[in-house]
Amino acid sequence: MGTGRWVVAGLALLASACSSTPTARALAQDAVTAMGGIEQLQGVQTLVMSGGSGTRNRLGQSVRVTDPDGTAQLSNVIETLDLAGGRAALDYQIENAGFMQHRQEVLAKKDDKLVGLENVAGRPLAVMSPSGLFSWGSQNSPEFLLRRNVVTIALAAANSALDEPPQDTPFNGRTLKSAGITLPSGEKATVFFEPESKLLAGYEVLDTESMLGDITAQYILADYKAVGGVTLPHKITIRKGDRPYSEVQFKLAAVNDAAAQEVFAIPETANADANRAIAEGDYSPLALTKVADGVYFARAYSHNSMVVEFPTFLAVVEAAYTDAQSHTLARMLEQQFPGKPIRYAAVTHHHYDHTGGVRGLASYGATILVEKGHEPEMRMVLETPHTNPPDALETKRKAGQTVGAIEVFEGKKVITDGSQSLELYAITGNPHVDPKVIAYVPGTRVLFQSDIFFPGLGAPASPDAVHLLKSVRDLKLAVATNIGGHGGVGPFAELEKAVAAVK
Ligand SMILES: [Zn+2]
Missing domain, CATH: 3.60.15.10 (Ribonuclease Z/Hydroxyacylglutathione hydrolase-like)
Incomplete structure (x- = not known):
């Protein structure tokens, strides 16, 4: 009686373990494949999500401090990402208890340096440092879009998830396979995987909100649709500190549409202000x-x-x-x-x-x-x-x-x-x-x-x-x-x- 039988049995066991529980890295790579593949995702230079409507919470607008936080309505939401250029823009209409505003907050660049533009219907364009951007939109500022968008996160997951078993972690009311990853910013994050579609169910990160401070944020992804060679979520729900923050259902997505660049244009009349914002730092x-x-x-x-x-x-x-x-x-x-x-x-x-x-x-x-x-x-x-x-x-x-x-x-x-x-x-x-x-x-x-x-x-x-x-x-x-x-x-x-x- 040799040991061959035991070796074969051992290999079989190993093989079955592999096929039933892929590593965190394999799950992350599967998610990227389900989204169109690594090359397709890396080819996304600009992404415009438009026709969005939904809600925004945590606006800090209650009559009394102890009153519950209200829910504002968002409509005509357009979110523009320039992944290749490191720029982002939020455009939306917000309505909250009789208050209505059409706002646009843009993280633009001049001479390769970041500049903030705030455009509110009915008043002149304001030019500031990126830190001066204030938002009532789906995010605390357009800069969050750059750091928290699904393309960047999925690519980071495929790059950095480890070749070790995934964790079973509660996420949005379910227990899902998850993987710890590192974002391009150096931040740690956790990504969660859909068992059937293999797509990303969402991710969890530590956000620093200007008012709420450090807070655990969950980005929940749904309604994936094929667009421009990739498959992207069209519904994004954000929860912070285990409470609703924003939820937007988008109608359309456009990948690498040349018109996406237009929102980042700095009018000539704003050049002097832009130079000042760059020179002064927090401005x-x-x-x-x-x-x-x-x-x-x-x-x-x-x-x-x-x-x-x-x-x-x-x-x-x-x-x-x-x-x-x-x-x-x-x-x-x-x-x-x-x-x-x-x-x-x-x-x-x-x-x-x-x-x-x-x-x-x-x-x-x-x-x-x-x-x-x-x-x-x-x-x-x-x-x-x-x-x-x-x-x-x-x-x-x-x-x-x-x-x-x-x-x-x-x-x-x-x-x-x-x-x-x-x-x-x-x-x-x-x-x-x-x-x-x-x-x-x-x-x-x-x-x-x-x-x-x-x-x-x-x-x-x-x-x-x-x-x-x-x-x-x-x-x-x-x-x-x-x-x-x-x-x-x-x-x-x-x-x-x-x-x-x-x-
Ligand atoms: Zn007030």
């Missing part, structure tokens, strides 16, 4: 004008702030929109008021578009003044790690440098230095947000409020504005000038007239 268009002695209006293209000058420091009311805007403001203030640090940044309400820059100002050491009613959301924004990639606050915190902390107040807060004062009041019962903090500089009788009344635009008074006027009168504030977080600067009489007209 968003901003202009500082004097409103009264010691009071300045920081006019942005969308979300403005007020700056109050004290004898030894500065206070900013509202660190809106993006960190890039905060960094731009900080540089301007350093130039105009050398030696005066931004000691305070006041939050008027927790809405993400009005707090997107708080981490930026905290990175300069500004104490973030937060009314008790906004505390839970603002603690989440300021205290959650932001590591992938790290923002300025995360970097300075890690390096042990002094950064700003939250200071919570209730109802009213007054900052005084010498003859200058800034008063913050929480007004309650406003339909837009509850509570809402308004800021008043008594020395020069200047008010700052955001999202309630847009000075200088001649708009009729909304119920929000009616409530604002009543609140100002109840507080007996002798306001002369009204600065808007949106709109411009106007006499307070403009609000009085607008309210009288609707009564």
